[in-house]
Amino acid sequence: MMWHRYRLEVIAVVAILCFCGIFLYTSSLMDGAEYAGSDTLGASRAAELAGVAEEDFGPLVPQWVPPSGEIESGLFALQAAVGGIVVGWVFGYWRGQKNRSP
C-alpha cells in the first residue's frame, strides 16, 4: 500500500512544512525579533551575570574570525557541502552494490 510504504516521507514533509509555517507565523507576530544566534544570546547573558561588558571578554586562545558574514556563510556552506558529498557518494556506492548482486 502506498501510505504504508511512504509513511515516513509524508511525515517528514509535513513536519518541515509545519516548521516553515510556524516560523512565518511567529515571525509575523514578533516585530522586534532579530533572529540572532542563541550562542550570541547565551554569551551576552553570561556577560550580564558576570557583570562585565561583553566586549571585555577576550579570547583565551587567539582566534581567527571570518572578516565578514559573507565569508563565514561561505565556510558554513563548505562544511555542509563536504557532508553532502560524502553522504551522496556512499548512498550511490550502496545502490551500485545492490544492483550488481540481485
Next chain:
Amino acid sequence: MHIMEGFLPLQWAVFWWVLALPCLAFGVIQLKRILAADREALPLLGVTGGFIFILSSLKLPSVTGSCSHPTGTGLSSVCFGPWVTSVICAIVLLFQSLFLAHGGLSVLGANIISMGVVGPLAGWAIYRSLRGTGVNMYFTVFLACAIADLCTYIVTSLELALAYPAEVGGVTSSFVMFVGIFAITQVPLAIVEGIVLALVFKYIVQLKPEILVRLKVFPEAKIRAAAGDA
C-alpha cells in the same frame, strides 16, 4: 550550543577539556576496532558523520525569535555508540573553532562534552532501552536523535550556569535562564531533526541492511522485516 571563545573562565575550560580527552581517546580506540573488524562499516561512518557536518552547519530560526542549529549526532550514536560520535563531533567543532569563530580552542572541551558526549550518550541510552522492545525501529531512532539534540543544549546551559551562577538563586536559577535561551529554541529543531534522521535511517535499512545486522544496531529480525517491507 557553542560556548563562545573566552566565555568560560580558565578553570572551567580546563575542567571540561580534562573530561573530554578520555572520551575522545576511548572513541578513537573503538573506531579503530570497529574498522579493523569490518571495512564495510566505513561507508556507514561516512553517512552518519556526513549528516553531522550537514546538520550542524544549518542555522535555523525558531519560535523564540533566535536561531540555532541541529546537531545530527543521534544517528551516529545509534549506529556506532556515543564515543565514536564524540570523535566526529570533535572534528566538526575544531573546524568551526578554527575557521568560523564558532566556539574556540579553550572552550572546545566544553563543546565536545555537550555536543559529542552527553547528548549522544543520552540518545544512545534511549535507543538501548528501546532496542529490544516492540517499539517501532524508526520511532526509536527519532527519539534517540531528538533527545541527543535537546540534551546537547541542556548541557550547554549547565556548563554556562556552573561558570556563571546568579547572585540570587545561584547555579539553579542561572541554569533555568540559560535553558530558556538554548533549550526552548531547540525543541522544534530537535523534533524535525529526529524525523529527518529517522528517514535517513530508513534509506540505510533499504540499501544496506547487512551492515546494520553485522553491527547489531537492531535485532536481525527487525531489520530484515523492515528491509523486506520496502
